[in-house]
Each structure stands twice: as structure tokens, then as C-alpha cells.
Amino acid sequence: MSSRAPSRLRPRAIVLGGFGVILAWLVITRSFAAYFAEVAPQTALWLNSRQPEALVNLADRSLNIFAGTPASPAAAATPAPQANSPGAWQSTDDSAAAAADRDSPRPGDAVDTAGAANNREAFSRDLSSAFTMVDRNASIDLATVRRRLESALTEEPLNARAVRLLGQVANTANDNSESTKLMEAAARLSLHESVAVYWMMRKSVEAGDYQAAIAYADALLRTDRGLDQYVMPELAHFAENKASNALIKAVLKDNPPWRDRFFGDLLSSITDARTPLDLLLALRNTPAPPTSLEIRDYVEFLIAHHFYDLAYYTWLQFLPSEQLRHAGLLFNGNFELPPSGLPFDWAIVQGSGVTVDIVPLADNGGEHALLVDFLYGRVDYHSISEMTLLAPGSYQFAGRYKGKLVGPRGLKWRVVCAGEAGARLGESTMIGGSAAAWKSTEFSFTVPPANCRAQYVRLDLDARMASEQLVSGSMLFNELQITRVPGPPSAATAAAK
Numbered sequence: 001m002s003s004r005a006p007s008r009l010r011p012r013a014i015v016l017g018g019f020g021v022i023l024a025w026l027v028i029t030r031s032f033a034a035y036f037a038e039v040a041p042q043t044a045l046w047l048n049s050r051q052p053e054a055l056v057n058l059a060d061r062s063l064n065i066f067a068g069t070p071a072s073p074a075a076a077a078t079p080a081p082q083a084n085s086p087g088a089w090q091s092t093d094d095s096a097a098a099a100a101d102r103d104s105p106r107p108g109d110a111v112d113t114a115g116a117a118n119n120r121e122a123f124s125r126d127l128s129s130a131f132t133m134v135d136r137n138a139s140i141d142l143a144t145v146r147r148r149l150e151s152a153l154t155e156e157p158l159n160a161r162a163v164r165l166l167g168q169v170a171n172t173a174n175d176n177s178e179s180t181k182l183m184e185a186a187a188r189l190s191l192h193e194s195v196a197v198y199w200m201m202r203k204s205v206e207a208g209d210y211q212a213a214i215a216y217a218d219a220l221l222r223t224d225r226g227l228d229q230y231v232m233p234e235l236a237h238f239a240e241n242k243a244s245n246a247l248i249k250a251v252l253k254d255n256p257p258w259r260d261r262f263f264g265d266l267l268s269s270i271t272d273a274r275t276p277l278d279l280l281l282a283l284r285n286t287p288a289p290p291t292s293l294e295i296r297d298y299v300e301f302l303i304a305h306h307f308y309d310l311a312y313y314t315w316l317q318f319l320p321s322e323q324l325r326h327a328g329l330l331f332n333g334n335f336e337l338p339p340s341g342l343p344f345d346w347a348i349v350q351g352s353g354v355t356v357d358i359v360p361l362a363d364n365g366g367e368h369a370l371l372v373d374f375l376y377g378r379v380d381y382h383s384i385s386e387m388t389l390l391a392p393g394s395y396q397f398a399g400r401y402k403g404k405l406v407g408p409r410g411l412k413w414r415v416v417c418a419g420e421a422g423a424r425l426g427e428s429t430m431i432g433g434s435a436a437a438w439k440s441t442e443f444s445f446t447v448p449p450a451n452c453r454a455q456y457v458r459l460d461l462d463a464r465m466a467s468e469q470l471v472s473g474s475m476l477f478n479e480l481q482i483t484r485v486p487g488p489p490s491a492a493t494a495a496a497k
Helices: 005-039 041-047 052-063 073-077 094-101 116-130 142-155 160-172 176-189 194-206 210-223 225-240 245-253 259-266 275-283 292-304 308-317 321-326 491-496
Strands: 354-360 368-374 384-388 393-406 411-417 424-427 433-447 455-461 472-485
Touching: 052 142, 052 160, 142 160, 160 176, 160 194, 176 194, 194 210, 194 225, 210 225, 210 245, 225 245, 225 259, 225 275, 245 275, 259 275, 259 292, 275 292, 275 308, 292 308, 393 411, 411 433, 424 433, 433 472, 455 472
Parallel strands: none
Antiparallel strands: 354 368, 368 472, 384 455, 393 433, 393 472, 411 424, 411 455
């Protein structure tokens, strides 16, 4: 029996050995080929002539030429717009059609930011320089590229990049209909195929299908924040285009995750300063109304461009109804409301060695006051200020204070013109020393008829040198107000009488 056992085991060993050889070959041709598909696609195809990723990577390298040297072979194989841009690939007639579709800037508060139209032209140039998807001057064997991609799709029918690259082949062959069809298919297969999605967004604009264009833009912004610089200028154009304005508002009302970025980038792309206000007002009574950051950025943008009246109007539009009663010539002079951080409200900038806060008053139930508390030593005091919009004329500033300050200099309330000049209109007497009971401070000032459309009401430490910054103690302020002082009748009024 022992002599016959090896003869029975030999066929089994041969079969197992054959299976082992087959398994080893499969590992080499499949796993190793999959590994080499990225770093050495030609080697991968030597191991497995139908390896789909290697076929796609070789086709990609044949078609796409980068501006500059890729960081790695894998980067060269995959011109992923997620790393650089959504791609410069446009049909030959794309820029002309897009330019014909632009609205001319509206009259009124036009924004002088070197021109949003110039920004759009630079936007197209940036795409072209980010990476050139198809070098039409190069000699490309389109038949070989197409064959590789079709072979890859035989193995992986849902390979979105392969479909997109076939679209490039069709575009290079000047087959616009076929390239659009393939790009649309690639975008449907994967919204992460950003080149195809961007292509479809631009083609939708050409066709006047703004709803589709905005949907593609939404997909791009949701999948990769790096695409903001390319997509946001298009959305800004949609917002200023009457044909697509309502569509943009509908998308913003759903509060997409990129909405805050949109309002931030919008300010550098608009041609009319009222465009953001139009969008913000449309969101005011929705479940996702404008945030304080969205409002603040816009108001500060308007102030930076000296659109003071529009900035003040915008601020009033989003002021809660219960706070409107505080909106006099000086807002929140009793400090009953916590500062919102918006212009036309109190702006408190903390420094070192001093604390500024709004605190309840112990001797007056429910009332609050501004507290400036100097801790010790030399202080680095910053201003407490509020922007106002006073018409030309004469005014009276009045307020109350209580506390004790020890130092060579004290505090002063000042009114200055907003803007680069910052002309000083008036100031209070020095507030310092000891005031155990509430004392009054007041001064008159005049707003000139020119170059002072907006003003700042400021509380400054009147220190002229470093040694005068040695202050200690604290001071409370309350009941601040500005009132108009009736002036003499004008010549026209006197003549009418």
C-alpha cells in the first residue's frame, strides 16, 4: 500500500501546481499591472494589454500637455483639474459666444475694480494657461488614442475619465456634436469629472440654458473648493444677467454649502454695486436669511468704495424691527444692544493693558454702559468707534460718564470725517480724574458740505507720546446722542418769507 500512495498523489500535485502557476500569472498580470498603471503604464500593458487604467493614462498623456513640468509621472498621467483648474478646454467658438452673451454694465453704482469684464477675460486666459488640454499643433495619433480608450471602456464601461478623453478626441477632430455628447455622458457618470462638468457648464451658457449651467456650477463648487476661482466669476455674471438672476436666487435660497464663499467672491466680480443687495434682499424672508458675515462683508465693501448711502441703506434693511428705534443719528447710544460687528454700530477693538466691554449698571436696573478699564502700566489702547451718516450742518454731541482715571492724559470723544483725510470736526474736553457721580460731556461740530459724506464717532486716549500711555482706572459712558442744531435760514428761505 505504501508503494502505491505516491502514484496517487502525483496527479493531484500536478493539478495544484498548475493552479498555482495560473494564480501567480493572474497576480502578476492583474495586481502588478494595476500597480504599474499609474507609474509605468507601458509596463502595465506589457503585463496585461487590456489594463483599463493604463490605457486611459496613456491616452491622457497623448492628449494633454501641461504648462510646466509635472511633479510626478502620476500627475502627468492625470490632468486632474482638481489640482489646478477645471481645465482650459473650450471649443474654438466658446469665448466668442460667451462674450456675445455678456450683459453690459448697468448704470448707477458701477464698481470701479479695474472692470469685472476684464476679470472675465483674465478668467478665460487663466484657464488657458493652467494646462492646455489639447495641443492642436502637436502630432497626435487620434486613432491609437481612440482605440485605447475604447478598449478601456470595454473593460470598464463606466469609466468617466475615459469617456471624457473620448470627448477630447472628438473635439480635436473638430466633431463638436460628438464631443458635447461624450462630455455630457462623462458628467453624468461622475460629477467629480470636473473637466467634463465645466465643459457642460460653458456649453449650457452658449445655448442659453442657464438652469443647466447653474446646476453644473453647483456641482463643481460642491466637489472641489479649488474650482471657486473659475466658477464664481461665471455665477457673478449669472447674477447680473436678467435671464438668469431668478435662477441664482432660487439656488441661494436652498443655502448651498458654498453660499458664504459665493458672497465673498462676488464682490470682486460684479459690475454693479447693487447686485449683492438684490440677492441678499431675496434671501431676507427665507429659512436661511443672510448671515451677519454676508451683510458685513458687503457693507464694508461699499464703504471701501465710498458708497456710503447704499451701505447705510443696506444696513437698515437688515436691522431687526425691534432695533429700528435705536437707529437715530447715533445708533445704540445707550448701549442697550450688544455690538453686532456691522458698520454703523459700535466697533470695539481690544488692546493690551485695557479691557473694553458693555456692562450692566448696578444702580440702574436693566441699563447698560460702555466700560473702559485700564489695568496697569503702559497701555496699547485702540479706538471705540461708530460710523454715522450725517448730512451737512451743525450738530451737538452729548453723553454722560462716571469713574476714575489716573494718568497724564485722559479720554476724548471725537467726530472725524471718514475717508483718507479724516478731518477732525469736533472733540470733547479731556475726560479723566475722578467722577464719583455721573457727569455730562458735550461739544458742537459742523459737517461740511463736501468731502465728508460719512463720519466716525470715536473715543480716543489722547496720548501724544509713549509716556502718556501710562494710565490706570476705569470709566463708564452712557446716554450718548447726537442732535441736529438748527442753523440760520438759508438765503433762499429768507427770500421766500
